[in-house]
């Protein structure tokens with residue numbers, strides 16, 4: 001894939017830079033460095049580029065195996081896509097919306113929220129989900145002082161939501177969404193990492209509902225989807241899948257002369273007076289500038305020899321997330337029984353999945369590719385329920401498939417059997433989703449302070465930026481742009 005960029009391609013020159021990690025943050029960092037004139041080498045441990053923005057082929061369909069959409073609360077991802085010549089590929093999801101499976105049955109998920117937090121507790125969909133007492137409690141938010149939920153002792157998503165809108169909003173709306181997106185209980189997650197800007201929004205707008213409404217308004221139109229965007233649609237995608245962004249970035253980097261090396265697992269990093277030395281297997285790479293674009297535990301593991309202060313700031317590993325993708329021939333699913341998919345509330349009996357994405361119902365381009373009657377279903381397993389452990393028991397592929405068939409049949413209310421399956425696949429993401437435990441935001445500030453003191457070092461990625469492409473793209477570009485071109489990087 002080729003991008004129509006305005007900037008001329010540069011043959012490499014200037015100081016050398018090494019980027020460790022070829023996920024989206026590493027690729028973007030490499031592009032920023034190349035744009036600034038550095039001779040860049042990217043080292044990726046696996047054989048594929050993009051990290052969590054991966055792809056796989058199931059039943060002959062080229063599908064996203066990790067991230068499949070991006071948040072439109074900012075223009076960060078859409079801007080990058082446009083720079084890479086992908087403007088006309090940005091699409092809105094089907095306007096059907098998603099559902100939530102609660103212990104007392106399925107319900108449509110209100111479309112006007114952020115992380116399930118409603119902009120208006122009296123919206124008919126929200127009111128139906130919360131019940132009268134729940135809606136009354138949620139609307140108390142409007143009269144509470146802005147200090148409630150914004151003080152320093154309120155640090156988790158659940159403490160914020162509970163304080164302002166009550167238990168019903170937390171259990172029936174927020175927990176399923178947070179579980180689906182972050183694979184963790186909202187009581188464990190740092191609100192400022194998971195819902196950036198929300199607490200500042202409460203202070204500015206006076207209530208949580210108003211802060212959510214303001215974020216939704218900002219999201220409207222910022223995704224730049226060419227299709228008919230659902231009112232305030234919070235996400236957008238790319239025709240062909242999010243993995244096309246990686247293809248475009250890799251093509252762009254090649255054209256700029258960036259050296260892209262797969263199968264290079266960085267084992268050691270040493271700070272020398274003249275720069276950094278990275279060892280990957282038998283090879284060594286010397287550079288004045290180093291970008292570490294890995295998950296948190298791996299980044300700290302690599303850097304702690306040079307920066308021992310980082311050891312105490314090592315984040316807990318993220319949960320193991322297993323994704324089961326099934327391509328089924330089942331025309332009964334043409335009617336999109338649960339819209340674009342369904343999130344599962346934690347206490348829902350009999351269902352092990354935390355979310356099901358009906359990909360062919362969500363993305364029209366994929367439905368066209370699959371053809372009538374053929375459907376792509378993706379179920380995710382694994383959830384961090386308690387600090388320091390938890391999550392599902394690890395199942396083998398066959399057991400996961402059996403669970404997925406059972407869960408999909410219940411969730412979609414259409415019996416699905418082995419005989420309906422054209423092809424299937426399991427992808428496991430071990431520790432790839434950062435676990436932004438309470439206090440994470442503070443730790444991020446400390447990590448950045450330690451790294452800023454080391455000349456020529458940038459550390460980027462979802463564990464520092466916050467989970468999700470919108471956060472990672474914006475933060476990586478900001479970090480690299482803030483770095484001086486002479487090799488000493490200020491973070």
Ligand SMILES: Cc1cc2nc3c(=O)[nH]c(=O)nc-3n(C[C@H](O)[C@H](O)[C@H](O)COP(=O)(O)OP(=O)(O)OC[C@H]3O[C@@H](n4cnc5c(N)ncnc54)[C@H](O)[C@@H]3O)c2cc1C
Pocket residue numbers: 020021022023024025026043044045046048049050051052053065066067068069070071264265266267293294295298321323429432433460461462463466467468469470472
């Ligand atoms: C299953 C799943 C679904 C997701 N869905 C969405 C979504 O729909 N929308 C959204 O916005 N976000 C989504 N996300 C989150 C989003 O994909 C991530 O926030 C983002 O891609 C993280 O990028 P990164 O560059 O920080 O890290 P990564 O993608 O983890 O990249 C790190 C890279 O470093 C490599 N590496 C590791 N160790 C070494 C080493 N020692 N030497 C060299 N290379 C090494 C890895 O192989 C990897 O390629 C999802 C994540 C997952 C796991």
